[in-house]
Amino acid sequence: MSETTHRGRPRGLSDRVRQEVHAAVRRLLVDEGYAAMRLEDVAAAAGVHKSTLYRQWATKAQLVRDVLVTGELEHYPRPDEGSLAADVEALVSGLTRLFRDPTTVAFVRTRATADDPELRGSLHELARQDTAFMRLPFERAIARGELPPDTDVGMLVELLFSPLLARLAVTGLPVDDEFSRRLASTFLVLAAPPAATWAPPGAADGDALSRSGRGPRPRARR
Amino acid sequence: MSETTHRGRPRGLSDRVRQEVHAAVRRLLVDEGYAAMRLEDVAAAAGVHKSTLYRQWATKAQLVRDVLVTGELEHYPRPDEGSLAADVEALVSGLTRLFRDPTTVAFVRTRATADDPELRGSLHELARQDTAFMRLPFERAIARGELPPDTDVGMLVELLFSPLLARLAVTGLPVDDEFSRRLASTFLVLAAPPAATWAPPGAADGDALSRSGRGPRPRARR
Structure with missing residues (x-):
């Protein structure tokens, strides 16, 4: 190209x-x-x-x-906070701001509604390219040992920003601070359930996880 | 109502x-x-x-x-396989089939492109209602101790199906078997990284997690 x-x-x-x-x-x-x-x-x-x-x-x-x-390149959030948790929170809050901007809303709606085959075709290609900036926090997390080396970074990125696209383009649900907070914390709970705050039924020592070989996972949430 | x-x-x-x-x-x-x-x-x-x-x-x-x-009610996948991992795999594969059906594609595009305020308004309400069937596997996983009791089930459900909506309505990326496989396995890796298959740098014993108080998490993937 x-x-x-x-x-x-x-x-x-x-x-x-x-x-x-x-x-x-x-x-x-x-x-x-x-x-x-x-x-x-x-x-x-x-x-x-x-x-x-x-x-x-x-x-x-x-x-x-x-x-x-x-x-939109200049408005993309590019956090580098030193931990996966802090990066995800900063990324989600930056994306939420970006996706509330009328221009971004118009861009997403354009991509959703354009029935011009030429535009749709080139936007498919764009979809593959324009998420590169979101890969970096996950690639650094892999390098730090916070995520497994074989993590599917592309799908992680897609999981993180798809709720924003779906709310804007399909469901019409609000993209607001509450959504941003829930998206970041649920994504992070998924990435590593905080063992210290819950124990499954029958577990003798729910805190054992924090002493296991899990490695450092800085957390600053809840 | x-x-x-x-x-x-x-x-x-x-x-x-x-x-x-x-x-x-x-x-x-x-x-x-x-x-x-x-x-x-x-x-x-x-x-x-x-x-x-x-x-x-x-x-x-x-x-x-x-x-x-x-x-679409009759076509919703309603897995009950006994574990979160098996339910998520069945849910994603059922949703992928559903979202490849021309009628579903047309429904999603209708929701994305309809600029009729009356239709958009009622579809916002629909968006809140029509994901109830997807909550069940996560609610059962909480009951079994596979997820923390304070899990945000609504956001988990949204994380799981938003990539399908986003691909169909915005990015135009394919909804195929490879996507289904990657979505399920990434979602499950997120829900609980398989400690036995990786160890963070510096961890003396990456297998410690499997002996921790994490409780039963049946896995049948990769």
């Missing part, structure tokens, strides 16, 4: 014009949605000629794909 | 007619999608007069909501 022609800045447009076009697309996706947005409106909102747009992006799908690919 | 007027069978339609109307809606949602579907088409496909439909459902949104609420 040729990064310079298909992602980031197309040749021939100045940074300023490109940024204005992208900003116009983001506003129009928020205000009108993908289906209703016309390239004429984008050109007018960005103060450029429509032919300028068409020289860079042959279709609305290509333009919107470029905006979605480059649009 | 009045169950008999808002869910299940509206008064005044025979079971046979109601089933034919529901079947017609399911077919049209698969073939055309919610936006394009007209009540006239439903009436024609079901072989009833349009006025018959309007007497029972004032709007397309009400009719589609009724179909979505009652449509």
Whole structure:
């Protein structure tokens, strides 16, 4: 894949014009949605000629794909707190903030509702690429011995952010602080049940786990 | 909420007619999608007069909501295999089958794309109701001591099925056997990392966990 022609800045447009076009697309996706947005409106909102747009992006799908690919990178949470627990809490709270932003909501809805085959196809590829930043906390946790080395990091990442996508795009349930807190703590309980706070029926010594060979698992929750 | 007027069978339609109307809606949602579907088409496909439909459902949104609420109950997987691990595997594999069915795909897409406020509103309520069957395996696991008593069952359920919704409605990634296998095994690794198969760096005895007070956790995976 040729990064310079298909992602980031197309040749021939100045940074300023490109940024204005992208900003116009983001506003129009928020205000009108993908289906209703016309390239004429984008050109007018960005103060450029429509032919300028068409020289860079042959279709609305290509333009919107470029905006979605480059649009949110700067807002991705990138915690590095020294432990899996702290990283997951920071990641979830950063993602919750990101997913409450009207632009992100519009991006997710665009991906959910676009029936343009070209856009859908390129967004499938985007789905594989745009979660790389979420892998890092889990890869560091593996390096620290907090997770098994054969952990399926890709599926862990998908488990963590899918509830955000599903709430925004399908169920309509709120993405709020309570959700963020429950998502982080349930994910962490799953990642390692706090043995000190519960013992299964019949267990003689529920605290034994804390003395086992489980290794360091810093916790700062509840 | 009045169950008999808002869910299940509206008064005044025979079971046979109601089933034919529901079947017609399911077919049209698969073939055309919610936006394009007209009540006239439903009436024609079901072989009833349009006025018959309007007497029972004032709007397309009400009719589609009724179909979505009652449509899939019979296909929900309801495993009871005696252990959390076996139940999660059966649940995920049953859900994967369900989510590959064209009708389910159409239902999820309808929920994702419907911009009708009336339909969206009632689907939010549906989202709270229609996951009750998924709670049972986790509630039994708590009763058996496989999960802590204060487990957030609602969030566990949401974590388990959100990747299915997100793949179908947003990312477009495939819902196939490989996905099903990875989802179940990652969820189970999260629920209790298999200590016998890995030891964190510096742990003298990685097998200590299996002798700890962790209680019975039947495993039959990998």
